[in-house]
Amino acid sequence: MLKKEDKIAIIGLGYVGLPLAKSFSKYYNVIGYDIDIKRVNDLKKNIDRNIDVDLKDTKIVYTINEKDLKDSNIYIITVPTPVSNENIPDLNCLENATRMVAKYLNKGDIIIYESTVYPGVTEEICVPLIEKNSSLKYNVDFFCGYSPERISPGDKNRHLSNIVKITSGSTPEIASKIDTLYKKIIIAGTYKATSIKVAEASKVVENVQRDVNIALMNEFAIMFDKMKISSSDIFSAAKTKWNFINFSPGLVGGHCIGVDPYYLSFQSMKFGFTPELLLKSREINNSIPKYIALKVMQFINEKKLIKEEAKVLILGYTFKENCADIRNTKVEQIKIELETYSVNVFTYDPYVKLPYTNLEIDPFINNEKYDIIILAVSHNEFRNYTIKDFNRISKEKLVLLDIKGLYKFSTWTL
Amino acid sequence: MLKKEDKIAIIGLGYVGLPLAKSFSKYYNVIGYDIDIKRVNDLKKNIDRNIDVDLKDTKIVYTINEKDLKDSNIYIITVPTPVSNENIPDLNCLENATRMVAKYLNKGDIIIYESTVYPGVTEEICVPLIEKNSSLKYNVDFFCGYSPERISPGDKNRHLSNIVKITSGSTPEIASKIDTLYKKIIIAGTYKATSIKVAEASKVVENVQRDVNIALMNEFAIMFDKMKISSSDIFSAAKTKWNFINFSPGLVGGHCIGVDPYYLSFQSMKFGFTPELLLKSREINNSIPKYIALKVMQFINEKKLIKEEAKVLILGYTFKENCADIRNTKVEQIKIELETYSVNVFTYDPYVKLPYTNLEIDPFINNEKYDIIILAVSHNEFRNYTIKDFNRISKEKLVLLDIKGLYKFSTWTL
Known part of the structure; x- marks a missing residue:
């Protein structure tokens, strides 16, 4: 079983790795490794610019020096697994982290992956890499595990410790050992x-x-x-059935939902099966920024505005409500689409800090007036805006395109 | 508002109309009309062969004579809305019922529809039909409403009265009147x-x-x-996340889910929009019986059986668990597919009564032995079968294709 002297190395100190390092550091020696020197220097000063993890009183040893990993016996890899521009899984970070860990691996050590992958990556891609770079044998000299991260950015009530965590291991004994390891920190x-x-x-x-x-x-x-029926009215009615599932239309960005399906479809197609429902869904969600931009152009035409002079304000720039995460945000694409029509686009998001300075000017404080306003992200800060607030920053008659169906007085809802 | 002397006529006494008639008859004069003389004669003897609605002490007047409708002032239409063989909405029953009611309509009367339709049917198809057949004017002489049925067949805990009911009306006053009408009988x-x-x-x-x-x-x-990973193991793991939605793979039949999407897609395409996700989903669900049949043939090949001699038992024949409803059941298609390969197919469903006598022979009492067994519907009666039970009715080694993932000892799960 686990021993007090087990030494855990966390590879990657982002949204997933840092809270994990913090939790484990209460019970184990934890070393946190990242390739980003700025990030590591910040963390050494107990500063987390991502999600403000409180690092006071934690005993994590931060490093950018891979040699510091050599005394660890449990390695947890939490590096990003993005897709390429062609939506092909990009396993470079994962493979680099794997090769690096392999160099310092000792007999009996365990490598656990938390990065989102497709079924088969750990055993078919990582394990051979480890064997090649360590000269150790799988399930004899070293072992593996997989425990998917379930971090929910922007969710104030769900943290690492109160979300049930799935564990697995390369042998029944190792699976139990890994399960015991996580049980220590996961209350749920x-x-x-x-x-x-x-x-x-x-x-x-x-x-x-x-x-x-x-x-x-x-x-x-x-x-x-197209049918000119209010979809938000329809959803409100449908919602009164006990088993209706309460989703909203909108933009799908971020590092997970807009990316991970491509991992699964990639692997599925290697097995000769094209998951058409999955791919069709991706296609629809990817088409939404363009649909919104076309809708804006329609309103510009209806209002008989000169498009080069039209001023459009977008409220919200992050990929999800109530968080500062702008990775793979689709709001950017609305902006880009509109700019190809030479429309002037202004954006405001109270969560987004430097270096996105143009996002920081609160239009309700500023004296600017806009032709069209788009509510793109339903941050709590936006919920209390009244029709009076909007009228104040609107040129002539308010045109409010409400992607999230947040207001009763919207001109148009997705 | 509603008056004690309001007289409600229910047109169509099936799964939807009969419970509705029963509920309203506690408070109002209710006349129940159906074109099926056998059904009406049964109901006059308080017998419901569909879902065993308890009709004791109810005061519904049943009739097949349309002239009996003439004294009613509120008409509720609950007739079937199926699709044709080409999956085109078949509004014949609805149109016939509408024309019939129009003939007896008086000034001030209300017609409420409960049949599932696409948006627009009431106002664009039914209302003109009523005006034509009654010489009355819409929203001047007569009014309409729509209140979708939410009956859940086989669900022992959810009845008409404890499912929230959506109401609507052709004017604000009529909407309120209809809402008050239903409030009387809907506790939820x-x-x-x-x-x-x-x-x-x-x-x-x-x-x-x-x-x-x-x-x-x-x-x-x-x-x-295709990847040879157990999907039921995957779903069990995924289910441990708070927001995973617990659906199971399987056959989609019945009078609602397998039919109603075609209503919506029909109307959408009239507006020039092809709902590709909806149609792709229909395609996938429709392909499952064939997939199961091919899987059976694969096992027959692997077991080196002569297909003409192979005996396949299908457990469950209804469209849904724990109910006798076989409308649009997809189990039939598995049977038909297998029979095109000349395989001998036996079926058993404890819910299905005459005239489907071949379904009534309990294989666990009978002395027959089968090469392959398919669990197609997860009736409660099937849940307690053990591996011993299955071995007893199995030739040589048990091959159990478990569509619903009901057993731990299945050979294969969808």
Whole structure:
């Protein structure tokens, strides 16, 4: 079983790795490694610019020096797994982290992955890499595990410790050992999956389900827009059924839901099966920024504005409400689309700090007036704006395109 | 407002109309009309062969004589709205019922529809028909409403009275009047939709959402089958996340989920928008019987059986668990598919009574032995079968294809 002297190395100190390092550091020696020297220097001063993890009284040793890893016996890899511009899984960070850890691996050590992947990555891609770079043998000299991260950015009530965590390991004994490890820090409890592949798949499955459900709401929204029936009225009515699932139409960005489905479809197609529902959903969700931009142009035409002179304000720039995370935000694409029509686009997001200075000017304090206003992200800060507030910053008659169906007085809702 | 002397006529006494007639008959004079003379004769003897509605002490006047409708002032239409073989909405029953009611309509009367339709049917199809056949003027001489049925067949805990009911009406006053009418019988409360079209759309939207979610589980199941990873293990793991939506792969039949999406897509395409996610989901769900049949043939090949001699037992024949409803059941298609391969197919469903006598022979009492057993519907009666039970009715080694993932000892799960 686990020993007090177990030494855990966390590779990658982002949204996933840092809270994990903090939790484990209460019980174990924890070393936190990242390649980003600025990030590591910040963390050494107990500053987390991502999500303000409180690092006071933690005993994590931060390093950018890979040699510092050599005394660890449990390695947890939490590096990003993005997609390329062609939506192909980009496993470079994962492979680099794996090769690096392999160099310092000793007999009996365990490598656990938390990065979202497709089923098979740990055993078919990482394990051979480890064997090659360590000269150790899998399930004899070293072991692996997979425990998908379930961090929910912007969710004030759900933290690492109160979300059930799935665990798995390369042998039944190692699976139990890994499960015990996580049980120590997860109050909500753990769930031991039947295999590493099952644990890998369970994570992508969740994200695909979310993506497909939002895509369906987007398909409904476009459909009812054509029929000139208010989709938000329809959803409000449907919601009164006990088993209706409460999703909203909108933009799907971020590092998970807009990305992970491509991991699963990539692997599926290697097995000769094209997941058409998954890919169709991606297509629909990717089309929304363009749909919004076209809608804006329609209003510009209806108002008989000269498009080069039209001023459009976008409220919200992050990929999700109530957080500062702008990774893969689709609001940017609305902006880009509109700018190709030579429209003047202004953006405001109270969460987004430097170096995005142009996002920081609060239009309700500023004296600017806009032709069209788009509510793109439903931050709590935006919820209390009244029609009076909007009229004040609106040129002539208010045109408010409300992507999230946040206001009763919207001109148009997705 | 409603008066004690209001007389309600229910047109169509099926799964929807009969419970409605029963509920309203506690407070109002209710006349129940159906074109099926056998059904009406049964009901006159207080016998309901559908879902065993307890009709003792009810004061419904049953009739097949349309002239008996002439004294009613509120008409509720609950006739079937199926699709044709080409999946085109078949509004014949609805149109016939509408024409019939129009003939007996008096000034001030209200016609309420409960049949599932697409947004627009009440106002664009029914209202002109009523005006033509009654010489009365819409919203001057007569009024309309729409209140979608939410009956859940086989659900022992959810009845008409404890499911929130959506109401709507052709004027604000009539909407309130209809809402008050339903409030009387719906303990769970009512929800007044903003328009008839919104109420119509809300119902199809719910069913499409369910269809798409099951289609996604089916897509996952086929995908992981190809990857040789247990999808039921994956779903069990994913389910431990708070927001994972617990759907299962399987057959989608019945009079609602397998049908209603075609209503919405039909109307959407008239507006020039093809709902591709909806249609792709239908395609996937429709492909499942064939997929199961091919899987059976694969096992027959692997077991080196002569297909003409192979005996396959299918457990469950209804469209849904724990009910006798076989409308649009997809189990039939598995049977038909297998029979095209000349395989001998036996079926058993404890819920299905005459005239489906071949379904009544309990294989666990009978002495037959089967090569392959398929669990198609997860009736409660099947849940307690043990591996011993299955071994007893199995030739040689048990091959159990478990579509619903009901057993731990299944050979294969969808």
